Amino acid sequence: MNNAFPIPVRAPRRALPKSVTLAHGGGGSAMRDLIDEVFIDTFKSTTGAPEDQARFDLAALMAQGDRLAFTTDGFVVDPLFFPGGDIGKLAVCGTINDLAVGAARPVALSCAVIIEEGLPLATLRSVARSMAETAHAAGVPIVTGDTKVVARGACDKLFITTTGIGVVRTGIEVGIGRARPGDVILVNGQLGDHGAAILNARGDLALETAIESDCAALHGLIDALVAAAPGVRTMRDATRGGVAAVLNELAAASGVGVRIRELDTPIRSDVLGFCEILGLDPLYLANEGKIVAVVPPDQAAAALQALRDHPLGRGAAAIGRVTDTRPGRVVMETRLGGDRIVDMLVGDQLPRIC
Amino acid sequence: MRYVDEFRDPILARGLIREIETLSARMERGRDRPFSIMEVCGGHTHAIFRYGLEGLLPDIIEFVHGPGCPVCVLPMGRVDDCVAIAEQPEVIFATFGDAMRVPGSRKSLLTAKAEGADIRMVYSPLDALALARRNPEREVVFFGLGFETTMPSTALTVLRAARESIENFSIFCNHITIIPTLRALLEMPDLGIDGFIGPGHVSMVIGTEPYRFIAEEFGKPMVVAGFEPIDLLQSLLMVLRQLDEGRAAIENQYARVVPDAGNPRAMGAVEQVYELRPTFEWRGLGSIEHSGVRLRDAYARFDAERRFSTPEVQVADPAACRCGEVLTGQLKPWACPMFGTSCTPETPLGALMVSSEGSCAAYYQYGGMRQPHLEGAA
Numbered sequence: 100m101n102n103a104f105p106i107p108v109r110a111p112r113r114a115l116p117k118s119v120t121l122a123h124g125g126g127g128s129a130m131r132d133l134i135d136e137v138f139i140d141t142f143k144s145t146t147g148a149p150e151d152q153a154r155f156d157l158a159a160l161m162a163q164g165d166r167l168a169f170t171t172d173g174f175v176v177d178p179l180f181f182p183g184g185d186i187g188k189l190a191v192c193g194t195i196n197d198l199a200v201g202a203a204r205p206v207a208l209s210c211a212v213i214i215e216e217g218l219p220l221a222t223l224r225s226v227a228r229s230m231a232e233t234a235h236a237a238g239v240p241i242v243t244g245d246t247k248v249v250a251r252g253a254c255d256k257l258f259i260t261t262t263g264i265g266v267v268r269t270g271i272e273v274g275i276g277r278a279r280p281g282d283v284i285l286v287n288g289q290l291g292d293h294g295a296a297i298l299n300a301r302g303d304l305a306l307e308t309a310i311e312s313d314c315a316a317l318h319g320l321i322d323a324l325v326a327a328a329p330g331v332r333t334m335r336d337a338t339r340g341g342v343a344a345v346l347n348e349l350a351a352a353s354g355v356g357v358r359i360r361e362l363d364t365p366i367r368s369d370v371l372g373f374c375e376i377l378g379l380d381p382l383y384l385a386n387e388g389k390i391v392a393v394v395p396p397d398q399a400a401a402a403l404q405a406l407r408d409h410p411l412g413r414g415a416a417a418i419g420r421v422t423d424t425r426p427g428r429v430v431m432e433t434r435l436g437g438d439r440i441v442d443m444l445v446g447d448q449l450p451r452i453c
Numbered sequence: 454m455r456y457v458d459e460f461r462d463p464i465l466a467r468g469l470i471r472e473i474e475t476l477s478a479r480m481e482r483g484r485d486r487p488f489s490i491m492e493v494c495g496g497h498t499h500a501i502f503r504y505g506l507e508g509l510l511p512d513i514i515e516f517v518h519g520p521g522c523p524v525c526v527l528p529m530g531r532v533d534d535c536v537a538i539a540e541q542p543e544v545i546f547a548t549f550g551d552a553m554r555v556p557g558s559r560k561s562l563l564t565a566k567a568e569g570a571d572i573r574m575v576y577s578p579l580d581a582l583a584l585a586r587r588n589p590e591r592e593v594v595f596f597g598l599g600f601e602t603t604m605p606s607t608a609l610t611v612l613r614a615a616r617e618s619i620e621n622f623s624i625f626c627n628h629i630t631i632i633p634t635l636r637a638l639l640e641m642p643d644l645g646i647d648g649f650i651g652p653g654h655v656s657m658v659i660g661t662e663p664y665r666f667i668a669e670e671f672g673k674p675m676v677v678a679g680f681e682p683i684d685l686l687q688s689l690l691m692v693l694r695q696l697d698e699g700r701a702a703i704e705n706q707y708a709r710v711v712p713d714a715g716n717p718r719a720m721g722a723v724e725q726v727y728e729l730r731p732t733f734e735w736r737g738l739g740s741i742e743h744s745g746v747r748l749r750d751a752y753a754r755f756d757a758e759r760r761f762s763t764p765e766v767q768v769a770d771p772a773a774c775r776c777g778e779v780l781t782g783q784l785k786p787w788a789c790p791m792f793g794t795s796c797t798p799e800t801p802l803g804a805l806m807v808s809s810e811g812s813c814a815a816y817y818q819y820g821g822m823r824q825p826h827l828e829g830a831a
Contacts, residue, residue, distance in 0.1 A: 362463075375457070377576070378499075378551075435466045435682050437505020442818045445798045446554070446563075 119218045124248025134246050137220070138210075141227040142234075142241045153207060153242035155264075160206065164266035168203035170194060171262040179226065179256055181300035183292070183311030186259055187229035189387060192316045193338070194263040195239055199318035200334040200390055202273045202325055203265030208234065210244040213258040216251050226257065237316040239263070271325055277332040278353035280423040283399035285392045287320060287406050288313070288414035289365045290342055294384025295373045308369050315388035320409045327405030328398035337389050340444060342418075343382040345391045346429045347443045349421075357429040359419030359441070364431075379448050382431075382441060393421065460681030461504075469686040470509055476693050477513050487515040489645050489782060490692055493635065494652035495522030495808065496680050502815045504682040514689070517782030518812030520634055521652055523599040523627075524551050525804040525811040526735045526780075529770065531627055532557035534763035538594055538625060539570040541761060545588060546572045547581035548596040555807050558768045578610035578624075585614070585622035594757045597624045602654040604628045604746070605719035608726035611748065611755050625757040626747050629733060631655050632663050633744040638781060639671045646782055648692040650685065651677035653707045658723075660715025661705050668701040679707040726752055734767065736804050737776030776803040779812060786813040793817060 115136060122129040160167070174190040184192075191208065198205045210230065214223065234241050241261075292313040299308055317336065325331060335345040342364075350357045366381045374381050388411060394402045399417060406412030419431075429441040459465075477488065492498060498518045501507060507516060520526050532555050539546035539562060546562070553563045553574065566572040571591075575581050578595050585593035597607040607624060614622045631652065638644065651664060656677045667675050674695035678688035688706040695702060705711055726748060733745025748756040770776060773791050778784035786792055786805070796802040798814050805811035 433503070433505045434461055435463050435504050435506070435509060437507070437509045439502060439505045440818065 115220055118220055119214050119216060119223060119248055121216050121248055121250065124214070124246070130246065137223055137227050138244060138246065141224070141231045142210075142244075151243075153209075155206070160266050163204055163206075163268075165269040166203075166267040168198050168201050168265040168267050169262070170197040170201075171260060172197060174259045174261070175255065176297065177255060178297075178300050179222065181312055182296050182309070184314035184387070185226060185229050186257060187226035188233045189312075189314050190259040190261045191230050191233040191237065191239070191241070192314050192387060193336075194261040195237055195316040195318055196336040196387075196390075198263045198265035199316075199321040200273075200336050201265070201267060202271040202321070202331075202334070203267045204322075205237070205239045205263055205265040205318050207240050207242045207264055209262040210241050211260040211262075212244070212246050213254050214246065214248045215254045215256050216248055218256055223257070226259075230259075233316065237318065239316075239318075268325065271329060271331070273331060273333050275333050275335065275348055276352040276354075278349055278355050278393045278421045279332070279395070280355055280421050281396050282332055282393045282421040283396055283402075283417050284346070284357065284359065284419045284421065285394060285399070285403055285406060285415060285417055286337070286342065286365065287317070287390055287392075287409075287412040288388070289367045289370070290337070290386060290389060291366055291370045291374070291381035291384035293387040294341065295370045295381070297385070298377075298379075299373065308373055310367070310369055310373060313386055313388035315411050317388060317390060317411060320406065320411045321390070323405045323409050323412075324392060324402055328392075328394045328402035330395045330398050331402065332393040332395065334390050334392045337386045337391050339385050341381070341383040341385060342389075342391055343380075343429065343441050344443060346441065349391075349393065350427050350429050353421070354426050356422040356425040356427070357419060358422050358432065359429070360432045361434045363416055364418045365414050365416045383444055383448050457681065460679065460683040462683065465683050466509075466686060469683065469690060473514070473686065473690050473693065474511050476690070476697060477511050480693065480697050481511075481513045484513070486645070487513050488647050488693070488696065489515050489517050490648050490650060490689060491517040491519045491646045491782060492650040492678075492685075493519040493521040493631065494650075494655065495525065495811070496654065497650055497652070497678065497685060498522065498812055498815055500680050500682065500685060502818075506682060506685060510689075514693075517646060518779075518815070519649075519782075520638070520735070520738060520780045521600065521631070521655075522805075522808050522811050523603075523629060524555055524808040525776075526629070526737065527552070527555055527598070527627060527804060528734045528736045529556070529558050529768040530734070530764075530766050532561070533559065533768060534758075534765060535562060535596060535625060536560060536565045536570075537763050538757055538761045539565050539572050541592070543592045544571065544761075545584055545591050545593045546570065546596065547575045547578075547584055547593060548572065549576070549598060550574045551808050552596055552598055554801070555804055556801055578607045579613075582610050582614055582619065582622055585619050589621060591621060592760075593622050594761070595622070595624050597626045597628050600629055600631050600652070600655045601658040601723070602652075604630075604727070605658060605716075605722050608722040611726050611752055612722060614755055615752065620754075623755045623757040623760050624748065626727070628727065628746050629735070629744055630729070630746060631659075633741055634735070634738070635664075635667065637738070637741045637744070639667065639673070641781060643783070644781065646673065648673055648696060649675040650688050650692065651675045651703070653677060653679050653684070653711060656705075656707065656711045656715070658716050658719045661703050661711065661713045662715070664703045668703050672701045674701045674704075676704045676706050677711055679710065725749075736770060737774070737780045739777070771802050774803040776805050776813075779805055786816040789813070
């Protein structure tokens with residue numbers, strides 16, 4: 100080999116333009132450049148060699164548990180960047196959490212992005228970087244993906260779908276229908292941060308607050324919880340519809356009543372103030388780093404301690420109990436000792452005017 | 454939260470509840486029906502349910518949830534007019550969030566938005582004015598809604614638009630005024646209301662003077678109240694004391710916010726911009742004289758009713774709806790045959806089921822703990 104110049108195995112990459120165009124979705128070299136530079140290079144830290152599909156060694160998976168868990172979620176948050184996170188971090192954490200609350204150890208993620216033509220490339224890079232960092236920190240690689248570019252107006256800036264597989268621990272049975280009267284209801288911290296942060300970040304309220312999204316991958320926390328309370332009945336991440344939606348599902352699916360106490364329900368004072376001004380109820384605000392866990396009474400203390408010992412569970416609290424009265428209903432004992440029913444919302448919460 | 458937590462203090466609340474129990478137990482003797490206390494304002498209704506106050510009070514006290522939810526009393530025909538304006542291609546229609554779900558005869562604003570109308574949720578009329586500045590090629594219409602609480606901010610926005618000569622901005626004015634409505638209510642035969650908890654936010658603007666006729670002509674006590682549970686309990690106790698002493702006066706529990714003279718500057722703006730309509734239609738209550746306002750001729754160019762053609766058809770409430778009786782306290786929400794069957798928050802027939810301040814929706818969602826319907830279901 101005495102070539103003075105190495106012969107490139109493929110055409111050198113052109114510098115990418117400032118924003119994404121339809122050509123980047125056309126299947127040609129522009130698309131390859133985009134995928135290589137923005138995704139493959141960025142995700143390399145977690146993926147190894149790129150293939151058209153990811154391959155898993157079954158024996159290694161089977162060593163971790165006895166069932167495969169499989170889940171998918173689409174992310175369309177607006178704005179793309181918000182205090183405490185961005186759509187990329189959300190897409191990674193959200194799917195990890197969906198696996199983790201099923202008592203599964205997350206193994207790998209896929210990532211499909213739909214990009215609106217005209218999205219600044221810097222934005223896309225920044226989101227991809229955030230996904231890579233989050234996945235790396237969580238120890239869950241992004242192993243396969245897809246990119247599409249659609250015409251302006253056909254989507255809003257950037258949509259991401261992540262799919263995840265995980266292995267469910269042998270011997271752990273969780274399900275939304277397994278709650279029994281007497282069980283204790285735990286949360287791992289203050290409620291409503293994500294919903295309030297997003298509403299605030301949309302910017303049309305002009306409220307000066309420093310509320311940050313609680314967006315976080317919770318599989319480590321759940322590991323600790325399951326180890327401390329192997330009899331855990333069910334866990335749910337309290338995303339859309341908030342804790343209220345999870346508790347209503349629980350009451351309906353398990354055919355039990357749920358009674359929580361307002362004074363035991365942790366909510367940051369700035370989130371409370373924000374809700375106060377807008378006439379919103381924090382129980383219905385989305386969370387992206389909070390779970391509701393239902394544990395049998397004899398394991399409740401250990402479970403709560405395990406949550407509190409974890410950095411993502413310092414504000415954990417027992418907020419109430421499963422009861423045998425009023426099956427299907429969620430009742431909150433107000434701070435004054437009165438009762439109110441916490442129902443499912445019909446649609447989004449709409450701010451009240453007076 | 455400072456200045457708020459004090460008014461939610463459980464120990465203070467228990468003390469007040471005990472006083473109410475003692476007083477009402479003494480007053481109860483020889484009485485064959487409960488004390489009916491109407492809270493006029495939707496914000497109070499919301500707070501009563503949010504804190505579960507009804508369940509904490511003796512059975513002899515009954516709250517009647519009054520007509521003070523502006524979304525609930527908006528007639529269907531006006532919602533149809535809104536939708537017609539919002540569906541004009543050049544229009545950006547700006548509205549408060551809770552008006553979105555109110556059913557018109559064909560659809561709600563939420564449906565119109567899903568079908569392509571450019572409807573934006575705003576938190577203040579000034580946000581709508583900002584939309585007009587940012588979109589000079591579009592017509593921005595703000596859905597002016599509410600009692601004297603929101604009337605001044607709409608008026609000040611109109612004055613500002615006039616000062617800045619913003620041409621592409623107008624108001625679809627549905628502001629209503631509380632006094633004629635209270636009078637109409639009091640003039641109803643068989644109104645079984647013993648006393649009133651007066652609206653705090655409205656009074657912050659109009660003061661307490663305008664309510665005098667309630668005590669002087671109709672002999673009913675009223676206490677203007679704040680919105681925290683301690684405010685409500687204290688106000689209820691003040692109403693009961695008046696009843697016990699055989700007095701009828703207008704008292705102000707919310708003096709930390711409500712000056713007896715109101716807010717003259719806000720009233721000045723209201724006076725400058727609006728005039729009374731001869732009559733205005735209320736859902737469930739029918740037409741009430743001088744109960745609504747419209748923009749004065751001097752501000753005609755900001756009046757969406759004059760700038761856009763609307764159907765202006767009066768639409769009768771569904772025949773089965775008994776919202777009027779619920780609004781006047783003659784019927785409990787759950788006693789309506791439609792309640793929870795064909796009328797639910799998902800598919801509201803009457804407006805009282807729409808807003809979280811509407812008494813039917815509040816009962817449905819927060820669950821009046823004395824509500825036989827729910828007790829039965831549970």
